[in-house]
Amino acid sequence: MKRITQISLVFTLLFVLVASQFSYNPRTAKAAEDNLGxxxxxxxxxxxxxxxxxxxxxxxxxxxxxxxxxxxxxxxxxxxxxxxxxxxxxxxxxxxxxxxxxxxxxxxxxxxxxxxxxxxxxxxxxxxxxxxxxxxxxxxxxxxxxxxxxxxxxxxxxxxxxxxxxxxxxxxxxxxxxxxxxxxxxxxxxxxxxxxxxxxxxxxxxxxxxxxxxxxxxxxxxxxxxxxxxxxxxxxxxxxxxxxxxxxxxxxxxxxxxxxxxxxxxxxxxxxxxxxxxxxxxxxxxxxxxxxxxxxxxxxxxKTQILPANYVVKGKKTLPVAKGKEDSVKIKSKSAIDLVVKNNGEEKNYTPQLVIDKSKLNKDGELTAPIKKGEKIGYLTVKKKDGSDYGFLNKDGDKYVRSDVVAAETVEKANWFALSMHAIGGFFADVWDSASSAVKGWF
Known part of the structure; x- marks a missing residue:
């Protein structure tokens, strides 16, 4: 009889625990919290x-x-x-x-x-x-x-x-x-x-x-x-x-x-x-x-800084440059991105997104020299990891989650001789690639 009572007690406790899990609804709890009375x-x-x-x-x-x-x-x-x-x-x-x-x-x-x-x-x-x-x-x-x-x-x-x-x-x-x-x-x-x-x-x-x-x-x-x-x-x-x-x-x-x-x-x-x-x-x-x-x-x-000024997106520190003395240019954000977020680490829910002005790029996806230091080439923004929008009253709010992306250095246009040598080098490189492909085809 004592053992049956103990078993009944165990099942009763299990039922209470399970019921409590199902009775708790996170959305309902959040709504109650957000109601503020x-x-x-x-x-x-x-x-x-x-x-x-x-x-x-x-x-x-x-x-x-x-x-x-x-x-x-x-x-x-x-x-x-x-x-x-x-x-x-x-x-x-x-x-x-x-x-x-x-x-x-x-x-x-x-x-x-x-x-x-x-x-x-x-x-x-x-x-x-x-x-x-x-x-x-x-x-x-x-x-x-x-x-x-x-x-x-x-x-x-x-x-x-x-x-x-x-x-x-x-x-x-x-x-x-x-x-x-x-x-x-x-x-x-x-x-x-x-x-x-x-x-x-x-x-x-x-x-x-x-x-x-x-x-x-x-x-x-x-x-x-x-x-x-x-x-x-x-x-x-x-x-x-x-x-x-x-x-x-x-x-x-x-x-x-x-x-x-x-x-x-x-x-x-x-x-x-x-x-x-x-x-x-x-x-x-x-x-x-x-x-x-x-x-x-x-x-x-x-108010929290989501991204600092002079931010460089990982893996996108430079952009390729055509007709320049250098073949790439360093890029960075111009200003910080700040937002009002909840005091629970909400800022960690934002990830950086780099958007380059396509009108600045040639058909090969390159910038064309000359490029001046500080020249705007796009913007940096942030996106919420869950894909939801920022929750602004209107679209004007989007400008507050954008920072201009600019060239961090000047890249001058290469002189005619350097451009000619580059073109000749490119020509022979193409010839070599074609010849190599043909030889490989024989075998």
Whole structure:
């Protein structure tokens, strides 16, 4: 009886061990790890320099974006200033509709007086810092004549920037029904939509193309000419309730449809990230979610040198040269290749790839002298061993995993006598090879 009990115990232990092996699913475990305990329906973390995605949750799900829409309006305003169509000092006269919208209940606004003129800079600050909806509409009217005319510009720019799944129906991000009967396009229930990946790309391009946007997004409080002080809705800025060291932008948003959203920017020790939170559960929770994303980025990732400058690919230290004083030339990479990778040795998953400019080669695959030191002859890149892509927001990121390959020395063109001797030598070599082949054929 005792022996039977022992055997039963052994089989029970074996069953538990086997069951535990089958119950553990690495993909499920990874998903649980990557979830980070977020309340948001969708989220994203992007390296702000390269556009490399280091974390995503439902990043391709089309959702409401609310006032994060204003990042596109900001982009177009800054475009217009850069193109000298308007200036920061350009006056904007407030009409009856914009005045009425500025005092609409339950909407984010600074007070705008009908018939009064405001500078573009004042309205931009109201839009970027306090998410002023009426100020946003006033800017669209100045640039395009009306908000209705401004919407095609937003959608056109979205395509130019490479956004994939998006639709703008107004410039503010409000539901159309909140615009006092003025529908720029669509019907009363329409709202702007986008994916987290597209919101990330919009934020990325805004910072790349108009970095001055952060000068305004980073202001914690706005003192406006109506005598009031308005706090930034980004509560992670210095002095506000969810202050997080290094946060300097970018845009919040909330509607019943979109939930609570936040496009955050943060920089520490020279490393900047963009974080996107969509449809979180409350005003506060979106910042709790954003902090989790930022903590994860700084705790788990780092900028790492994948390949150093002056790198020489093994087995490809030189290239053959035709018509030169030397029959080969040394080659090397010009600059280092750096990437943000996980702190688990992920950099070991990349291998070097040498790509030579075929237009530089003759039919025999040789470079032709003369070749100057430092002359570009191709580029060096890296590929992931598992064959997956880099995970950039768009193709522009590819340039960050490329380094020009240049000649490490000068190879001068051989003089006519040397070239003649080389040609004669080649002729007799060919004759000898032919004769040798013929003699071998006799036997």
């Amino acid at each position: 977020l309340k948001a329906d969708a989220a994203l973390i992007v390296d702000a320099k390269t556009g490399k995605i280091i974390y995503e949750k439902n990043a391709n799900k089309v959702m409401g974006i609310a006032s994060m829409s204003k990042m596109m309006t900001e982009y177009l305003v800054l475009d217009a200033i850069e193109d000298k169509k308007i200036s920061w000092d350009t006056p904007v006269k407030i009409n009856e509709y914009v005045h009425n919208l500025s005092k609409a209940p339950n909407l984010s606004n600074v007070g705008l007086t009908q018939g009064e003129e405001y500078k573009v800079k004042e309205l931009y600050e109201a839009m970027a810092i306090y998410s002023g909806n009426a100020a946003t509409v006033a800017l669209t009217e100045k640039i395009a004549g009306s908000e209705t005319n401004f919407i095609p510009l937003m959608n056109k720019k979205g395509k130019e920037l490479g956004l994939k799944h998006f639709k703008f129906v107004n410039a503010t991000g409000l539901s159309n029904k909140d615009l006092l009967g003025h529908f720029p396009t669509g019907d009363a229930n329409d709202e702007n939509v986008m994916t987290a990946k597209d919101v990330g790309l919009l934020a990325y391009r805004l910072l790349k193309d108009h970095p001055q946007a952060l000068e305004y997004a980073s202001i914690s409080k706005l003192k406006f000419r109506d005598g009031k002080t308005y706090p930034n809705f980004n509560w992670m800025l210095p002095g506000l309730i969810y202050h997080y060291d290094g946060v300097d932008g970018l845009k919040t948003g909330s509607t019943d449809f979109a939930g609570y959203a936040f496009a955050g920017t943060v920089k520490r020790n020279g490393q900047r990230y963009i974080t996107i939170v969509m449809k979180s559960t409350s005003k506060a929770q979106r910042f709790v979610d954003a902090a989790k994303l930022m903590n994860y980025a700084y705790d788990s990732f780092k």
